Amino acid sequence: MLKDCLEVFKTLLDMNGDEFIMDSYIPADGTYVLVEPKNDSFEIRETIDIRLDKKTKEISGKSNSNFKKICNYDYNSTLDIQKALDRKKVIHSNNYLSFFIKKESLTNGKLTDEIIDNYYEVLSNPLMKYSKSNDLKSKNATRIYRTVEEELGEVDIDTLESLRNWIKENIFNLNIDITGKDYLKIFFEYPIKDYEREGKRFLIPNIYNSNEFNITIKEDIYGLPNDNMGLNSKKPYLENKTRKVTVPYLVNNSDILLQKKFFDYLMNYAALGRVNVYINSVNNEINAYENGELPDKNFNGIFLRLKKGKEVEIHDYDIITGYKPSLTKKLEFKNILKIDQSSKSISIQKYGNWGKVRDIQDRINEVFFSKFLTGNYFTEPGDLSINDGALKSNLLLSRETLFNWIYKGIDNGVFPVLNKVSLSLIKGSIENGYIPKASHQFNLRWSLINYFKGGKDMADIIHDIKDTLRVKINSKITDKLDNDDEYYFAVGQLVNYLLSKSKGKNKPHSLANPFINGKNNNEIKEKLRKLYAKYSYDLDMNGKRFNNLYAMIIGYLPEDKVNQDLIVGGYLSNNLIYESNKEERVNG
Structure with a gap:
C-alpha cells in the first residue's frame, strides 16, 4: 500500500523538490523570532505571531514576507519530541541555528542555564548522544552518525558558541509576550542550506523507530520506520514471530527519508482538516479534501483517511475503482407528506432533483443525522457529543457503509442500511416529539427507496x-x-x-x-x-x-x-x- 503511494509522491517530489512540501506547510501556533547576525553580534529583526484558526483554517501571519522562510527554517529544525536532543524535553529543536521552547517554560522554571548548556553540548558533539552506552542501539546510532558526519563535515563550533551565548544572555528578557502555552521559536538568519545540513545531521540518526532493530545488508542500513509504527519490549505482539527477522517492516536509508517526507506532507493536510486523500497513480496527482468535500471528477486510485494526532495517522486505506462524482440517476427528493413550505426545520431548497454524490450526502447529513454525519465518520463512539440515543446508535450503525458509498463509490449493502436506519430515525424523532423533523425524514426515506428500488411512488x-x-x-x-x-x-x-x-x-x-x-x-x-x-x-x-x-x-x-x-x-x-x-x- 505505502509503496504505491510513495511512487506517486516521489514523482511529484522529484518534479518540485521540497517546495512541494513547503507549499502546504503549517508551523505550530506560536511566536516566531528572526534574529539577524550583524558583524560580531546579533539583532532581533522581526517577531511574527503565527496561528491556525481551527474553524476557518486561515493562518494568521501567512501574509508576512518572511512566512515561507520561517516554514523552511522550522521544517529543518523539527524532530520527534520523543527523540529530543534535550533529555528533559524542555528544548524541542534539533538544530543549533534555532531554539524552540514552550512559552510557559520561561515562567515555570523549567528552562535553566544548565538545560541550555546541555542542549548545546550535545549539538557541539553529537557522538555524546549516541555513545552513552555499549548496547546494540547505541552502536548502530553511532555508526549512522559517523556516516552522516563524513558527508556533512563537523559542526561549526565557533558559530554554535556565539549562538549559545546570545540565547543565554537574551532568552529571559526578550521583551515579547510570553503568555500562553504555545511555542516561542527563535531562528538565526543563516542560509537555508545551513539549516538543511544541520537538520539532516540529527534527522538521519534518529529517523528510524529505534536503531536497535537496524540491520546492514551490503553496506545499506535497513530499519523500522517511525511513521504509524511502534515496536519495543512492551509490544512483542507486533513482531512477526514466523520470520527469522521478526521486525515487521524494514526499509533502507534512502526510502526511509522519502517515507518521512511523505508523512510530513500528509501532516500538512491533516492539520488543515483535509483528511480524505485521493492518490492517482496514472496522472500522478494527490488531492485532499475536508469532511463533506468530494472529488469533482471520476477517480481510480488509492484512498487514504487521515487523522491528526501526535503524528499523522492513516486510519483507512482502500483501492478505488470507478468512483464517479455524479449519481447513476438523479435523486428526486419529494415533499411526499406535503409539508408546509413555511416550515423552518429544514431548508426548502433541499427538496428537488439532485444529481451529485455530494448532494445526496448533504441531504442524508442534514435530514437524517442533524448534520452530525460528515464530521463524525471516524469519531470514537465515546467522543460523540450526541444526546439523542436513536441518532447516535443509527449513526454508529450506518456511518462506515455510508462513507464507503459516498467517498469510495462502494454501494454494497448501502440500501439495506439506509432502509433500516431511516425508519429507526423517524421513530426516534416521533418519540422525542420532533414531528416536522420526522416528516422530512419520511420524505427522504421514501425518496431514497424510490431511487434505489423504484416501484410505485409513496407520494402517489x-x-x-x-x-x-x-x-x-x-x-x-x-x-x-x-x-x-x-x-x-x-x-x-x-x-x-x-x-x-x-x-x-x-x-x-x-x-x-x-x-x-x-x-x-x-x-x-x-x-x-x-x-x-x-x-x-x-x-x-x-x-x-x-x-x-x-x-x-x-x-x-x-x-x-x-x-x-x-x-x-x-x-x-x-x-x-x-x-x-x-x-x-x-x-x-
Whole structure:
C-alpha cells in the first residue's frame, strides 16, 4: 500500500523538490523570532505571531514576507519530541541555528542555564548522544552518525558558541509576550542550506523507530520506520514471530527519508482538516479534501483517511475503482407528506432533483443525522457529543457503509442500511416529539427507496389513500376499508387524532411507539381501544369523521404483515378528521 503511494509522491517530489512540501506547510501556533547576525553580534529583526484558526483554517501571519522562510527554517529544525536532543524535553529543536521552547517554560522554571548548556553540548558533539552506552542501539546510532558526519563535515563550533551565548544572555528578557502555552521559536538568519545540513545531521540518526532493530545488508542500513509504527519490549505482539527477522517492516536509508517526507506532507493536510486523500497513480496527482468535500471528477486510485494526532495517522486505506462524482440517476427528493413550505426545520431548497454524490450526502447529513454525519465518520463512539440515543446508535450503525458509498463509490449493502436506519430515525424523532423533523425524514426515506428500488411512488400511494379515506370518513353511512394500505394509514391517522386530545402542554408523541413499532395487528387494535378509552372524555362522540374512521379500523382484518411505514405516514400526514370543509371541497 505505502509503496504505491510513495511512487506517486516521489514523482511529484522529484518534479518540485521540497517546495512541494513547503507549499502546504503549517508551523505550530506560536511566536516566531528572526534574529539577524550583524558583524560580531546579533539583532532581533522581526517577531511574527503565527496561528491556525481551527474553524476557518486561515493562518494568521501567512501574509508576512518572511512566512515561507520561517516554514523552511522550522521544517529543518523539527524532530520527534520523543527523540529530543534535550533529555528533559524542555528544548524541542534539533538544530543549533534555532531554539524552540514552550512559552510557559520561561515562567515555570523549567528552562535553566544548565538545560541550555546541555542542549548545546550535545549539538557541539553529537557522538555524546549516541555513545552513552555499549548496547546494540547505541552502536548502530553511532555508526549512522559517523556516516552522516563524513558527508556533512563537523559542526561549526565557533558559530554554535556565539549562538549559545546570545540565547543565554537574551532568552529571559526578550521583551515579547510570553503568555500562553504555545511555542516561542527563535531562528538565526543563516542560509537555508545551513539549516538543511544541520537538520539532516540529527534527522538521519534518529529517523528510524529505534536503531536497535537496524540491520546492514551490503553496506545499506535497513530499519523500522517511525511513521504509524511502534515496536519495543512492551509490544512483542507486533513482531512477526514466523520470520527469522521478526521486525515487521524494514526499509533502507534512502526510502526511509522519502517515507518521512511523505508523512510530513500528509501532516500538512491533516492539520488543515483535509483528511480524505485521493492518490492517482496514472496522472500522478494527490488531492485532499475536508469532511463533506468530494472529488469533482471520476477517480481510480488509492484512498487514504487521515487523522491528526501526535503524528499523522492513516486510519483507512482502500483501492478505488470507478468512483464517479455524479449519481447513476438523479435523486428526486419529494415533499411526499406535503409539508408546509413555511416550515423552518429544514431548508426548502433541499427538496428537488439532485444529481451529485455530494448532494445526496448533504441531504442524508442534514435530514437524517442533524448534520452530525460528515464530521463524525471516524469519531470514537465515546467522543460523540450526541444526546439523542436513536441518532447516535443509527449513526454508529450506518456511518462506515455510508462513507464507503459516498467517498469510495462502494454501494454494497448501502440500501439495506439506509432502509433500516431511516425508519429507526423517524421513530426516534416521533418519540422525542420532533414531528416536522420526522416528516422530512419520511420524505427522504421514501425518496431514497424510490431511487434505489423504484416501484410505485409513496407520494402517489398516500395521495390515493387520502382521497379514498376522505370520502369514506365523510360518508353518512359507515363504509369499509378496502385494503391493508388504507387500514394501516388509517391507524396512523387515528392515533395522531387521539393523542392530540391530550390536555398536557406537550403532546405525548412517545405514546405512539406501540403503534409505529407494532408487529401484531391484534395488539395494535387492543392498544387502540385502550388509547380510545384514555381520551374518550374529551372526544366528540357524535363526530361523524372520527366514528367512521374508528369503526372501519375495528372492523377490518388485514391480510398481510404490519406496514409500519404507512402507520408512520398516516401519523405524520395532515389529519383528515381536522380537515376543514373548504379543504375537503378543494381536495375532493
